[in-house]
Amino acid sequence: MKTVIITGGGASGMAAAFGASEKARVILLEQNEKLGKKLYITGKGRCNLTNAADTETQLQNVVTNRRFLYSALYSFSNTDLMALMEGSGLPLKTERGGRVFPASDHSSDVIRTWERLLKSRNVEIRLGTRVTEILTENGCVTGVRAKCGGREEILSCDALVLATGGLSYRSTGATGDGYRFSEALGHTVTRRRPALCPLTVKESFVSDLQGLSLKNVGIRILGSKKALYEDFGELLFTHFGVSGPVILSASSIVGKEFEKAPELTLLIDLKPALTEEQLDARILRDLQENLNKKFRNALGKLLPQRLIGTVIEQSGIDPEKPVNEVTREERKALLSVLKGLPLTLTGLHGYDDAVITQGGVNVKEVNASTMESRLIKNLYFAGELLDVDAMTGGFNLQIAWSTGVLAGRSIGEKEETDGV
Numbered sequence: 001m002k003t004v005i006i007t008g009g010g011a012s013g014m015a016a017a018f019g020a021s022e023k024a025r026v027i028l029l030e031q032n033e034k035l036g037k038k039l040y041i042t043g044k045g046r047c048n049l050t051n052a053a054d055t056e057t058q059l060q061n062v063v064t065n066r067r068f069l070y071s072a073l074y075s076f077s078n079t080d081l082m083a084l085m086e087g088s089g090l091p092l093k094t095e096r097g098g099r100v101f102p103a104s105d106h107s108s109d110v111i112r113t114w115e116r117l118l119k120s121r122n123v124e125i126r127l128g129t130r131v132t133e134i135l136t137e138n139g140c141v142t143g144v145r146a147k148c149g150g151r152e153e154i155l156s157c158d159a160l161v162l163a164t165g166g167l168s169y170r171s172t173g174a175t176g177d178g179y180r181f182s183e184a185l186g187h188t189v190t191r192r193r194p195a196l197c198p199l200t201v202k203e204s205f206v207s208d209l210q211g212l213s214l215k216n217v218g219i220r221i222l223g224s225k226k227a228l229y230e231d232f233g234e235l236l237f238t239h240f241g242v243s244g245p246v247i248l249s250a251s252s253i254v255g256k257e258f259e260k261a262p263e264l265t266l267l268i269d270l271k272p273a274l275t276e277e278q279l280d281a282r283i284l285r286d287l288q289e290n291l292n293k294k295f296r297n298a299l300g301k302l303l304p305q306r307l308i309g310t311v312i313e314q315s316g317i318d319p320e321k322p323v324n325e326v327t328r329e330e331r332k333a334l335l336s337v338l339k340g341l342p343l344t345l346t347g348l349h350g351y352d353d354a355v356i357t358q359g360g361v362n363v364k365e366v367n368a369s370t371m372e373s374r375l376i377k378n379l380y381f382a383g384e385l386l387d388v389d390a391m392t393g394g395f396n397l398q399i400a401w402s403t404g405v406l407a408g409r410s411i412g413e414k415e416e417t418d419g420v
């Protein structure tokens with residue numbers, strides 16, 4: 001029987017161990033003291049483990065290298081995952097936007113279910129074991145060098161799955177080892193950057209707005225020559241810039257633009273439901289109702305209290321001015337700020353706050369139908385280590401499960417055809 005080593009006991013590594021264990025002896029090596037350390041914190045501790053949408057819709061939510069993921073997402077789909085979890089005693093529920101969670105709302109239950117599955121398949125789980133080198137001979141994987149409690153050992157194998165994840169939330173074990181191993185073996189690793197992360201803003205006034213959440217705003221992000229991104233949703237101000245669902249999604253699309261230009265412009269439409277004409281009429285009405293007040297006291301119905309000062313400052317209108325002295329031009333200036341509060345974006349906020357890493361092992365060097373390296377025989381890849389990523393909604397974990405199971409099963413299939 002073949003011996004398979006899985007390096008990394010996160011989402012994709014556990015799935016790979018499960019897939020490989022159908023036909024092989026499997027050793028799962030994880031440097032942390034427990035499996036799935038990052039999984040614990042997913043979905044704010046509830047683990048949005050997949051999305052209930054059909055596979056085509058899931059593929060539409062893949063940002064990088066969609067075509068590469070066709071085989072994986074079809075061969076171990078979200079319905080396969082859900083059936084596996086529910087069949088293993090983990091009831092699930094589907095929430096808004098097709099997001100699937102454990103019914104218990106505890107990510108620990110997802111990890112426990114995988115642990116149970118792996119134990120039932122006799123997978124040998126070695127915790128506290130860090131792989132330090134991948135060993136090859138004549139272009140073929142032969143084993144790994146690993147460290148456990150200061151002791152170094154060499155473990156031989158017939159096939160290896162690298163499932164070491166990305167760079168975000170380093171404390172979960174995201175050390176970047178997999179990229180180094182891959183490069184040492186001749187693979188190229190595409191440029192990496194944090195994604196699904198907050199964005200930093202130049203204007204220092206954003207720190208005064210820290211904690212303010214705007215539920216329904218439109219955003220537009222502009223480069224020097226063209227509009228790059230447009231969306232609608234919830235935005236949150238932080239002490240360094242902007243965050244919230246609408247910004248996280250934007251970061252995955254515009255992140256690479258910061259490599260070409262140091263600054264981008266963010267325009268926040270504070271009243272996306274109103275056309276300029278409708279909003280102008282609304283402003284006129286509000287002003288007419290407050291003719292004898294100071295301007296700064298006339299916008300209470302239009303804006304959250306904390307935002308009024310910023311909007312007035314941006315519009316250039318004297319806040320102390322009596323409303324009945326506000327000119328038509330000033331009203332137009334206010335309208336323009338309400339439809340596009342401008343902020344200067346200076347970059348991605350970094351891996352500590354990023355849900356995922358964009359970039360990774362070049363998928364051109366990996367067989368999409370098996371996840372096997374095209375350069376090194378019996379070397380397989382799974383999960384975030386690869387140059388693939390998707391939007392929020394459970395899609396990234398589904399990529400980890402699907403690529404993991406496909407890699408693991410492919411090793412078994414190869415055993416049959418190769419007769420190893």
Ligand SMILES: Cc1cc2nc3c(=O)[nH]c(=O)nc-3n(C[C@H](O)[C@H](O)[C@H](O)COP(=O)(O)OP(=O)(O)OC[C@H]3O[C@@H](n4cnc5c(N)ncnc54)[C@H](O)[C@@H]3O)c2cc1C
Nearest residue numbers: 008010011012031042043048131164165173383384394397
């Ligand atoms: C805060 C947060 C919330 C998230 N929420 C969601 C969500 O709700 N839904 C969703 O779909 N996605 C979510 N994600 C993304 C998701 O967690 C990742 O896409 C997924 O965990 C990737 O799985 P992976 O197996 O590739 O990597 P990981 O889960 O990071 O696992 C990699 C493992 O490899 C181990 N390892 C690394 N190097 C070595 C080595 N040399 N030797 C031994 N072991 C090693 C690490 O310790 C780690 O345990 C979230 C991410 C974060 C940070």
